[in-house]
Amino acid sequence: MNDDATRLIEAARAAAHHAHAPYSRFAVGAALLMKDGTLVTGANVENASYGLSLCAETVAIATASAQGRLAEVVAVGVIGGAMDADGRPTGTGPVSPCGRCRQVLNEAAQMGGVDLPVHCGAAEGDAIASYRLSELLPHAFGPADLGIGPAR
Numbered sequence: 001m002n003d004d005a006t007r008l009i010e011a012a013r014a015a016a017h018h019a020h021a022p023y024s025r026f027a028v029g030a031a032l033l034m035k036d037g038t039l040v041t042g043a044n045v046e047n048a049s050y051g052l053s054l055c056a057e058t059v060a061i062a063t064a065s066a067q068g069r070l071a072e073v074v075a076v077g078v079i080g081g082a083m084d085a086d087g088r089p090t091g092t093g094p095v096s097p098c099g100r101c102r103q104v105l106n107e108a109a110q111m112g113g114v115d116l117p118v119h120c121g122a123a124e125g126d127a128i129a130s131y132r133l134s135e136l137l138p139h140a141f142g143p144a145d146l147g148i149g150p151a152r
């Protein structure tokens, strides 16, 4: 595991403790490594109407954008797992971003002109699967298609 991946997975695990996931009882944490070396994190925020639930990656990206730093994301870490009785995520299987989150991550990737490394970890253990966003979302539609952001 490289240093960025380790740091991102640890931060994602910490973020997942703040998941609001009383319906699925599946906690997800996401961490973004920023150009300046700082981290921005998020956790899933479920809603009683179910369909309005927000994924951890989307919350993290929205937070970075609200800080004026959407184009400064350089790497991503995600973890998730079924919650135990204390609300802690469990499990050793890496979790990868859902389709909508891949598209949301792509906005940051294209605005920053970087094919984001996405490190997918588990709640527990050392298993990690690392990808580039272009592997997870090939032939992506994004800001460049609308003439916005740096050319690919």
Ligand SMILES: O=c1ccn([C@H]2C[C@H](O)[C@@H](CO)O2)c(=O)[nH]1
Pocket (backbone or CB within 6 Å): 021, 024, 026, 027, 028, 043, 044, 045, 046, 053, 054, 055, 056, 057, 096, 097, 098, 101
């Ligand atoms: O990439 C994903 C996939 C799922 N979830 C959340 C949504 C829901 O709250 C819970 C179960 O799907 O996990 C995320 O946060 N990110």
